[in-house]
Amino acid sequence: MLKLIAVIIPLALDSFGAAIALGLASVSPVQRRRALLLFPLMETASAAAGLALGLPLGRAIGGVADYAGAAAVIGVGFAILRESDGDRESRELAAASGWRLAALGLAISIDELVLGLSLGLLGVPAAAALLLIAFQAVLVSQLGVRLGARLGAGLGNRAERLGGLALVLIGLLLLVEAIAS
Numbered sequence: 001m002l003k004l005i006a007v008i009i010p011l012a013l014d015s016f017g018a019a020i021a022l023g024l025a026s027v028s029p030v031q032r033r034r035a036l037l038l039f040p041l042m043e044t045a046s047a048a049a050g051l052a053l054g055l056p057l058g059r060a061i062g063g064v065a066d067y068a069g070a071a072a073v074i075g076v077g078f079a080i081l082r083e084s085d086g087d088r089e090s091r092e093l094a095a096a097s098g099w100r101l102a103a104l105g106l107a108i109s110i111d112e113l114v115l116g117l118s119l120g121l122l123g124v125p126a127a128a129a130l131l132l133i134a135f136q137a138v139l140v141s142q143l144g145v146r147l148g149a150r151l152g153a154g155l156g157n158r159a160e161r162l163g164g165l166a167l168v169l170i171g172l173l174l175l176v177e178a179i180a181s
Contacts, residue, residue: 013163023148040137054120066178072118077167
């Protein structure tokens with residue numbers, strides 16, 4: 001359970017950064033409501049798909065699963081660090097509607113797919129993982145949008161970078177734990 005919580009917190013920071021970008025974007029109230037429903041749903045569904053792949057794969061590859069899970073967490077962390085650009089996200093969100101909004105939601109959820117895979121490889125309880133992912137997605141989306149509307153882009157970029165860095169460090173700790181055991 002500690003592994004799960006350790007991975008969920010940085011994930012929440014990444015989602016928070018994306019939600020701040022949504023709060024900054026010049027989108028209509030209808031677009032904002034759609035995004036606030038769509039993004040947490042897509043994050044949770046992506047994590048569920050990753051878990052569905054990762055749990056049987058983790059059982060199949062046995063002891064290597066811990067290494068693969070740690071590597072996936074590190075990879076997601078580096079991807080978040082590379083992609084954290086709140087200004088770009090704000091521009092994309094402002095122009096998004098309909099299928100473009102769904103495609104953007106899917107793009108934002110790719111991290112959760114890989115993270116779900118890594119959680120499955122690490123053997124975390126699937127139900128607990130999905131509940132925590134869904135809860136954090138809804139919570140940080142709401143908070144991030146409200147904060148983004150008030151504060152500015154700098155906070156969103158820093159939250160995403162902090163989340164990415166934390167995932168890299170947690171992945172390294174998981175790797176050290178796998179090597180030590």
